[in-house]
Amino acid sequence: MNSAMMRVKVQRYRPEQDDAPFMQEFEVPYADDMSIIDALHYIKDNLDGTLSYRWSCRMAICGSCGYMVNGVPKLGCKTFLRDYLNTGITVESLANFPIERDLVADIGDFVEKLEEIKPYIIRQDAVSVDDGEHLQTPAQLTRYRQYSLCINCGLCYAACPQYGLNNEFMGPAALTLLHRYNQDSRDQGRDERIDIVNAEEGVWGCTFVGYCSEVCPKGVDPASAIQQGKVESSTDFVMSKLRPRRPS
Amino acid sequence: MSKSGKTYHRADEPIFWGLFGAGGVVAAFATPALILITGILVPLGVLQLDYASVNAFASNWLGKIILLAVIAFPMWHACHRIFHAMHDLKIDTARGFFKLFWYGMAFVVSIAAGAYLIAI
Ligand code: SF4
Numbered sequence: 001m002n003s004a005m006m007r008v009k010v011q012r013y014r015p016e017q018d019d020a021p022f023m024q025e026f027e028v029p030y031a032d033d034m035s036i037i038d039a040l041h042y043i044k045d046n047l048d049g050t051l052s053y054r055w056s057c058r059m060a061i062c063g064s065c066g067y068m069v070n071g072v073p074k075l076g077c078k079t080f081l082r083d084y085l086n087t088g089i090t091v092e093s094l095a096n097f098p099i100e101r102d103l104v105a106d107i108g109d110f111v112e113k114l115e116e117i118k119p120y121i122i123r124q125d126a127v128s129v130d131d132g133e134h135l136q137t138p139a140q141l142t143r144y145r146q147y148s149l150c151i152n153c154g155l156c157y158a159a160c161p162q163y164g165l166n167n168e169f170m171g172p173a174a175l176t177l178l179h180r181y182n183q184d185s186r187d188q189g190r191d192e193r194i195d196i197v198n199a200e201e202g203v204w205g206c207t208f209v210g211y212c213s214e215v216c217p218k219g220v221d222p223a224s225a226i227q228q229g230k231v232e233s234s235t236d237f238v239m240s241k242l243r244p245r246r247p248s
Numbered sequence: 249m250s251k252s253g254k255t256y257h258r259a260d261e262p263i264f265w266g267l268f269g270a271g272g273v274v275a276a277f278a279t280p281a282l283i284l285i286t287g288i289l290v291p292l293g294v295l296q297l298d299y300a301s302v303n304a305f306a307s308n309w310l311g312k313i314i315l316l317a318v319i320a321f322p323m324w325h326a327c328h329r330i331f332h333a334m335h336d337l338k339i340d341t342a343r344g345f346f347k348l349f350w351y352g353m354a355f356v357v358s359i360a361a362g363a364y365l366i367a368i
C-alpha cells in the first residue's frame with residue numbers, strides 16, 4: 001500500500017487563539033518505514049507550518065518526542081504508522097502535563113523533580129583527580145546500570161495514575177534516578193536523599209500499578225526501582241526506631 | 249535537605265506496607281487452597297473434615313498461629329488495598345477517618361481472631 005494515504009488526527013492548541021485543545025485531521029502519504037515524527041514533519045512541511053511539536057535525535061536517545069498515540073504514551077520516533085493500519089492514529093500531547101502548544105507539553109514539573117533528587121555523585125570525602133579514577137567491578141555496575149539508561153522522556157509520568165491524581169508525587173523517573181545514584185558504589189549521598197524516599201511524595205506515593213515500566217521505551221523498569229526503594233525505606237524506618245539518625 | 253529546601257515527612261507506610269506484603273503472600277499461596285478446601289470440597293462432600301480434628305488443630309499452638317496468620321494478614325492486605333483504592337477513585341475526603349476505619353477494622357479482626365483462638 002505504498003502510494004496510499006493515511007489519516008492522522010493531531011491535537012492542536014494555540015493558546016493565543018484557541019480556548020481549548022481540539023483535534024485536526026491530516027492526510028499523509030504512507031510508507032512502511034514512516035514514523036509518527038515523519039508524519040508530523042510531512043504535515044509541518046506540506047500542510048500546516050504552524051504545527052508545533054518537540055523532537056530532535058530521531059533515534060530514541062534525546063527523549064523529546066513523547067506524545068500520546070491512541071491514548072498510549074509513545075516516542076514519536078520509535079512508533080510507526082504501519083502498526084496503526086487498522087486502528088487509525090490520534091496523536092496528542094503527553095497526558096498528566098499541561099499543554100503548552102499543540103503537541104508540546106509543559107514538563108517543567110518533571111524537570112524540577114529530576115533536579116530535586118540530586119542526580120549527581122555526592123562524596124563525603126573529596127577525592128583528588130590525582131588519585132586516579134574510582135574503579136568499579138562489573139557487579140557494582142550492574143546494580144545501577146539499567147536505571148542509568150533513562151532518557152527523561154516523561155512517558156512514565158504520562159502513564160502513572162498516581163502522578164495524574166497528585167503531582168506532588170515524585171514519580172517514576174525521578175525516583176528511579178534517585179535509586180540509580182544511591183546504588184552507585186562511588187556515591188555517598190544516600191543520607192541526603194533518604195528523606196525524599198521515605199516521604200508520601202517519595203516511594204510511598206506508588207501503588208505499584210506498573211504501567212510506567214510497560215510504556216518505558218528504554219527498558220528502565222522504574223517500577224522495580226521504586227519497589228526496591230520501598231524495601232530500603234522500610235529498612236530505614238526500622239533502623240530509625242532502633243538507632244535514631246543523626247540530624248543531617 | 250532536598251535541593252529545593254522543601255521538607256519531607258517520613259510516611260508511616262512501612263508498617264502497613266509490611267502487613268500488606270505479608271497478607272499478599274498468604275492471600276496468594278494459602279487463601280485459594282483454603283477456599284477450595286473449606287468452601288468447595290468439604291461442602292460437596294469430596295473431602296471429609298470432622299469437628300474433632302479441626303478442633304484439635306486449633307487447640308495446638310502451631311495451629312493457632314497458622315490460623316491467625318491466614319485470617320489476620322489477608323485482612324490487613326485487603327484493608328490497605330481498599331484504603332488506597334479510595335484515593336484512586338478520588339475519594340479523598342476525611343482521609344484520616346478512613347485510615348483509622350480501615351486499619352482499625354484490620355486491627356479489631358486480628359485481635360478478635362487472636363482472642364478466639366486463645367480461648368479454644
Ligand atoms: S524511566 Fe523510561 S519512560 Fe520514564 S523518563 Fe526514563 S526512559 Fe522515559
Ligand code: FES
Nearest residue numbers: 057058063065077
Ligand atoms: S526524537 Fe529523540 S527520542 Fe525521539
